[in-house]
Amino acid sequence: MKSYFVHNSSFIDENVEIGEGTKIWHFCHIQSGAKLGKNCSLGQNVNIGKDVKIGNGVRIQNNVTVYEGVELEDNVFCGPSCVFTNVTTPRAHFPVHGKYDKTLIKEGASLGANSTIVCGHIIGRSAMIAAGAVVTKDVKDFSLMAGVPAKQIGWVCECGTRLKNLSEEGTKHYICSCGRQYQERDGCLIQVV
Numbered sequence: 001m002k003s004y005f006v007h008n009s010s011f012i013d014e015n016v017e018i019g020e021g022t023k024i025w026h027f028c029h030i031q032s033g034a035k036l037g038k039n040c041s042l043g044q045n046v047n048i049g050k051d052v053k054i055g056n057g058v059r060i061q062n063n064v065t066v067y068e069g070v071e072l073e074d075n076v077f078c079g080p081s082c083v084f085t086n087v088t089t090p091r092a093h094f095p096v097h098g099k100y101d102k103t104l105i106k107e108g109a110s111l112g113a114n115s116t117i118v119c120g121h122i123i124g125r126s127a128m129i130a131a132g133a134v135v136t137k138d139v140k141d142f143s144l145m146a147g148v149p150a151k152q153i154g155w156v157c158e159c160g161t162r163l164k165n166l167s168e169e170g171t172k173h174y175i176c177s178c179g180r181q182y183q184e185r186d187g188c189l190i191q192v193v
Contacts, residue, residue, distance in 0.1 A: 019056065037074065049086075055107070069100030069119065076105050079113035079131065086119045106141070108158060115150075128156045142182065142189040155182070155189050163189075 003020040006012060010028040019038035024030065026044040034048045037056035047065040048054065054066070055074035062080050066072065069086040086100040101120035105111070109123045112131035117123065123139045130146035130153075139145055144154040144162060155163040157176035165172050165184075172184035181192040 031068075043080070061113070067100070068098075070103045070105070070117075072105045073107040073109075075108045077110040079111055079115065081114050082111045083114075083116040084119070085117070088118075088120060109139075110160065126156065126158045128160065140188055142191075155184075157182070158191070 004018045004022040006024045007026050009026045010024050012030045013032040015032045016030050017035040019036055019040065021039040022036055024042045028042050028046045030036070030048045031050040033051035036048070036054045037058065039056060040054060040058045042060045043062040045063045046060050049066055049068040049070070051068055052066050052070060054072045055076065057075040058072050060066070060078040064078050064082055065084065067084050067086040070084045084103060086103070087096050088101055103117060103119045103121055105123045106125040108126040111117065111129045112133065114132045115129045116134045118134065118136050121135060121138050123129065123135065124141035124143060126141060127139045127143045127145065129135060129139070129150065130144070133146050133150040134148045135145060136149040142155050143152045144156045145151065146153050155174065157163055157178060157180050159176060159178045159180065161176050161178065163174040163176060163182060166175055174182040182189050183192055
């Protein structure tokens with residue numbers, strides 16, 4: 001008996017690993033060599049490309065294609081119709097034959113509905129990409145990114161709450177309503193333990 005669920009309208013190619021508790025809903029396609037972790041959820045019409053690696057607890061909403069060359073770490077959220085690319089300068093008459101630019105979405109990052117992640121970049125841990133944003137460069141951990149092209153407009157907590165600077169002096173100190181604390185150092189946000 002399978003330890004995961006696949007709707008009967010979906011296709012799973014050979015040589016695919018699917019973790020326990022994962023749910024794959026209507027009209028999905030999981031291509032050969034893909035590895036999906038435990039307790040993932042793939043909404044309607046999701047396509048997972050050849051040899052793609054997806055961590056545990058990942059949520060991929062409807063109409064998302066995760067192309068070869070993209071990796072999603074644990075607890076990543078992909079909003080409806082978010083877009084990944086895997087070739088920087090595509091041409092139909094000059095195919096790249098498997099030479100794809102790598103894209104890494106780090107643990108806990110959230111990609112808003114209809115956001116676009118241009119290939120060859122890293123989205124930092126617990127970063128939040130706004131709906132409709134177009135990411136064209138690497139994104140720091142805990143960054144809140146919005147716009148076209150996406151620019152950093154603030155910081156977010158691991159829990160997803162937008163952070164406000166509580167310090168009146170030169171140091172930038174943030175305390176979230178969930179109790180987590182952060183400090184900004186050299187343009188990066190560091191969680192204070």
